[in-house]
Amino acid sequence: MVTGCVDLDQSFKSLDSSVPIPPPLPSKSNGYQRRHGMDAAPGLGNGCVSTATRDMWDRLFIDGYKADVVIYTDSGYVIYAHANIIGNASTVIKGMLKQAKRHGKWHTISIRGVPHDAVRVFIRFLYSSCYEKEEMNEFIMHLLLLSHAYVVPQLKRLCEWHLEHGLLNTENVIDVFQLALLCDFPRLSVISHRMIMKHFKELSATEAWTAMKKSHPFLEKEVSDSVILEENMRKERIRKRNDQRIYSQLYEAMEALVHICRDGCKTIGPHDKDFKPNHAECNYEACKGLESLIRHFAGCKLRVPGGCVHCKRMWQLLELHSRVCADSDQCRVPLCRNLKEKMEKQSKKDETRWKLLVKNVLGSKKIGGSPYFLPVTSC
Template identity: 85%
Template sequence: MVTGCVELHQSFKAADSTVPIPPPVPSKSDGHQKRYVAPGIEHSCVSTATRDMWDRLFNDGYKANVVIYTDNGGIIYAHANIIGTASTVIKGMLKQAKRHGKWHAISIRGVPHDAVRVFIRFLYSACYEKEEMNEFIMHLLLLSHAYVVPQLKRLCEWHLEHGLLNTENVIDVFQLALLCDFPRLSVISHRMIMNHFKELYATEAWIAMQKSHPFLEKELRDSVIIEENMRKDRIRKCNERRIYSQLYEAMEALVHICRDGCKTIGPHDKDFKPNHAPCNYQACKGLESLIRHFAGCKLKVPGGCVHCKRMWQLLELHSRVCADSDQCRVPLCRNFKEKMEKQSKKDEVRWKLLVRNMLGTKIIGRSPFFLPVTSSSSSVS
């Protein structure tokens, strides 16, 4: 290291006086902290000793020939052939850079000095410290895109996807992902914004985005509205399917009660058995109570009693799905079949739609006592 510093000092004597002198002392990365390497590098044939050598070459600045100016007067020394090979953009900058003797001078500004140092070190050995990655992830993301370093770009994206993306930086990450062509990261950050919209809407980052990118902010708000409407639609359809499924089970239980009998109610021509096997129809208990009420209620006329009205509707619904009214044991099945011919077209369409939706919930294992769904579907159309 001493020899390197002496040579650098002698070169500066011959160079322009404006060029700064000797590189800084080695950074903390020379210590015994755990060093991380880019995914895939740890499985390569390059040894740890080789990577350590590249790290030392960067830290010592031995025979460096590039001066990199950063914000707040910071200076980093590097080797043109190494950083130019690692980044085609930097290679082009070096070709156009002003020279002071053997020294090339370029500038990387707009990000903290330490972030630039982590970036340049990565160009040498593809290594980094975990703490530095956590602190400068956004700056490294921008630098990797601006200077076309695909390996670092993928690395930053991976770290954000596996822990570093949070509600504090997700808005900035989303904007940067769109500007710097990170399609996967933009989708992931967009999903997080949708899930934490109420929390993020009043933050300073959101207000800043509203001022700098108003169209993007509007698109996000529209996305939230669309997502909420889709969620409500899914819930509505789920509730409808559950209701149709319950109606189908009620139709099966009704046929079961009137044909075979169950627990306390059975056909008039069969004796009830106290030791009847457990029923497999969940709707049986409720239907038996409804039938028992229907048999003894004095307000049986439709509209006179809420419970009786429901029973009338179930009987009519059964008649519309029944495959054979001549053999059916359910009361009034044939009567309702004859009544269908006198109904208005509007009521008929409404009933057929209900039948189609109800039968559609049981495509597999349909009861042989009900009409196939194709018949009801074609009748609706």
């Protein structure tokens, strides 16, 4: 049963407006494809020649009627073919036929290095552009190499499509990767490289990897280096994502701090405001944790920088606020003005570190922002 066939139909353009418009070509899911289980490979067409025509081309190849070419393969086997057909299908074979010495009416060429059956599938494709699915699965690597070596673009695209859509696996991916680079399959090389990186630990312990290391040591090193680079980039992305989350949390904590000190929140806030039992629901998610931190800071006996871990966090938050506060004269956050004045006595190293932190914290909220914070500025 034929399970694959390259489209040989072409659309026609009307040369005269009086000529009736021809019916549309069969759709991708035409009846012939459904009956024969064809794989519709993109870019290779979705129609097929009639069954009678296909059978005629297959019979011509199988019977070798008036064949004038002998193809020698490995193990001493031969395949008979027709020079006009295989020569027109492959420019490389056409050149080989021109150079081949004539023995009576026969040309002789050799296709070695691949199994005899793979050569037979390849030559049959040159006749009818058809193939058996089982043969494609078995000889995909050999057909990939033959399609490149003998310049058969249709078969080359077909092999690439089948590998991309199911035939590429961890058992053959290293060989496919090397062959894709050797035979100019840029898309296939990228796909196989991604699979190698995904299963690197498993694949690096296989015989195929050892063979690649011996035959192509520079390639093996490049793949290994790319895996290390990708892992470092992944860790860097995670680090930046975590840093961004921390900066965003600090920004929200400063907003909640201003809210508590200016408006009050539930049971904590300015001393000059009374709290009502039906206090409105707070919109600041950071308030809950910040309330506990403020209460601890107010009652801790070690309330000095470095004396208590929790108090140290509060001191850092207060200093960070003082650096981003837009108006310390009107600000109701405790120690805001005092900490601003303290900045002038800090070392250049500490000042640079704080400026970078301020930039990152303010930059975590690029959209919107609070009117009581300074705008984002570069260091």
